[in-house]
Amino acid sequence: MIEPISIDLASLNIPSLAPMLVAIVGALIILCIDLFSKKLDKSLYVMLTILFLMIDLGLVVGYTGGTRGFFDMMYVDGISILSQIIILVASALFILLALSQKRFHEYRYPEYFALFMFMIAGFQFMVSSDSLILIFVGLETSSMALYTLIAMHNRARSTEAAIKYFTMGALAAAFFAFGSMIFYALTGSVELSIISEVLVASNFDNYPIILIGVVFMIGALGFKLSLVPFHIWAPDVYDGSSSALAGFMSIVPKIAGFIVALRFFEIFIAVENAWVQAILYIIVVITMTIPNMIALVQTDVKRMLAYSSISHAGFAMGAILIGTTQATSALFLYWILFLFTNLGSFAMLWVHRSKKDVLNDSDHPFEKFSGLVKSSPIAAAIMGMFMLSLAGVPPFSLFWGKMYLIGSAVNAGYLILALIMAVNSAIAVYYYLKLIVYMFLKDPVDDDRMVVMGNVNTTLKTVIGISVMITVASIIFIDPLLEMINYYVQISGY
């Protein structure tokens, strides 16, 4: 006789699930609308997507329920709310970039927007759970959608990029499954909190096997976060996808990955596990340094920015390695400021996108920006500002993130790491300056294959304007921002 299963509906804590449901329902509604009429313009779908994202955001910000929900699968704590806010704001800004002047293949399909919403839901699940299984499901949902979004750009290189990303991603997913399996075998649970308890209680018994599990997880997360040496896909994939999507990829999937990494590595960092710390230390240092070196010799701005994003991911990963509360706050501060700066700079590339194939099969060679200050001074000034911000020149936004991050490294006794970060910032300046040099100090190249400002319109200008405002005026709102971040980080105990 099987006991009848009775579950109290209140114990499910449905509100913890509501934000993701909004995104999923939104996606379904978009698909349904498409069934009725085929002639609808992309602007409708863009606005619908933004509306759903706003409802989603409202539910996230207003969430007051308990942290646990849905059979303990959901785990909505402070950093989950914070990262969902980042994801949703970045997504809303990104999707506005679809309203560009030129028409592109992917935006003709409503499925693009539906897939986009599914992806957002996937990311939200990833950050709002400490069950490895739900994290895996979220990871896969979002990744599958993302592969398709890349491929929909419908150029030979986009397809190549999508396939490359998919193959590598499949391997990473296998790694994740293997890692989870090992931890399940060791502890009998897939919940990170229980895994942590069991491991600590058993004083890390079976250490070699734990380390194998850690290595698998590093492989999986490292792929998602494009940490060196799992970064090889990143430049090609960024190169193959549209600039807007590349900007998106450098921010949103990574913050989701950071949250998972934060939750996972916290188990080991909290007890100062020497091996794991050493592995992470090495990965952080090479992730900051090597892409920096490679970025120096790039001839295409987008690839340069791709490598620079990898290096920035290394910086943020440093925060996870440090593991103090201040470092976690620094991670969020860094990533929020990075969001606007990087999205802004990729949007600036998007503005210059033309449909003509330019030299060497590259969309944005440095030469294209030669003497930009002569033809469109404001665009050049804005791009220059983004580059200085990425380089960490005060008072632009990312400097404050960098300062706070290096400060947290210093405070936690990681002086060498702080110096490595400082030196890497100095190396990075060179390639950011390279673009500034092209824009401001060189004469324009006379080549009609290179079209600048070909894709600009009011919507894009608005998105860039928002980014510029935040980049320039950041000094004013660092304080309230930091206060909010500290609040959320502290209530979730990281």
Added chain:
Amino acid sequence: MEHILSILIFFPAVAALMAFIVDKDSIRVYGITVAAIEFVLSAYMWYMFDGNNAGMQFTEFMPIIAQYGISYNVGIDGISLFLIIMTTFMTMISLIGLTEKRDLKNLIITVLFLEMTMVGVFVALDAMIFYVFWELSLVPMLYIVGAWGGNLRIYASIKFFLYTFLGSLVMLVGMLYLAYVYSQTTGAWSFNLMDWNMLILPFDMQMWLFIAFFAGFAIKVPMVPFHTWLPYAHGQAPTIGSVILAAVLLKMGTYGFIRFSLPLFPDASVAMMIPMGVLALIAIIYTAMVAYAQEDMKQVIAYSSVSHMGVIILGIFALNVEGIGGSLFLMISHGIVSGALFMLVGVIYDRRHTKMMSEFGGLAAVMPMYAVVFGIMLMASVGLPLTIGFVGEFLSLLGFFAVSPILTVAAGMTIILGAVYMLVLYKKTFFGPITNPINKKLEDIKGREVAALVPLVMLVVYLGVYPKPILDPVNNSVKQLVQVMHIKAITPEAKEKIASVNTIGEAK
């Protein structure tokens, strides 16, 4: 007078933003007017400044990132007062003497932004605000050198930027560490320099932090062996860029030593007296010899700058009132003199589009006025008594004599060596027969050039004869600085050393 410093900082920036609207044919007058107003404001500040008060004046305070102890905190004392006036003055003079024609509007806007950052550096009392202005000053300079410079301009500007940026990032880590130490000792976060001055640090920590700050300042000064960016930057920069670079930007480094390194790390400073003295000495003699070997007039002056900055460093690390006061005076005088010299080279470059000494000769016959002004500036640069250059150089050397007579005697060679390369430059350029027929038709200085150069000549002579107006307020603040160092020093040797070098004129 509540907000005079904020007005001084942000007036040029606001004016620069508004300059975008001004028509490009009228922009020169706009730029000069703004710079003149800024100078009058700074002169008014000097008038209101209480010369007997050695502490900070006109202070303003506003928290910016309260949780991390960063605040907008500005104020001046006798140490920074004249550097600010020199900054506003030299900016005004360089704009008056500006002969650049290409993209004049962008250039003037950039110079005004640069003026904001330079004033900001000298008035900031919060380490992070100091750092913000310090770094931000690189960007306009990068643009000035890179856009209006010579053939190698891009290489020169990037080298300048990267070099200084790397050094200051190391300094940033030092600042963050110091703030951390402060929070550990007092429980509160602060980047306020006045708060930091209360800290007593152990010797080892002082040494490490001294080195971190040294990385930032020494590259900016520049001290040998970190000086290699300077000849390129000067050689490639347009005249106005060289003038501002030599007159103001280099002084940021030496100012940083006085403002940060000395009071924060007194024991480390005492320990580093001789090493810094030796480095300075190498800079003085080595670059003087390199300057002698140059064929480009601008390079001669660029290397002579490095050499003079060495004397300033020597004076600072004498750690007595004479030395520090003298080096501050030398900063002002070097600002005026080297600015004027670069401007003079600019004058001849505008006419001939070359700066090679071999192209000239006998200019005194065709350009008598020019030769006179050049001669006066040259004498001031060499340090002839009764010119502005003598006072600072003499005091700096006098100060260091109390530390090490041998090093000082060796450094005294700078006057001889300086005289050698400068007089050779003068001889090759101005005396002898006119070998190059093109030079016969050269016009003497006129109009705008006279307007820019005459005030400089007057200052050079006036302050050379009567340096008291500057020396008095400077000495008041320096005395207090030295006292702070003496009180804060933790090792008895350092205390004794500071006391012993500060006995000039007492032991009779």
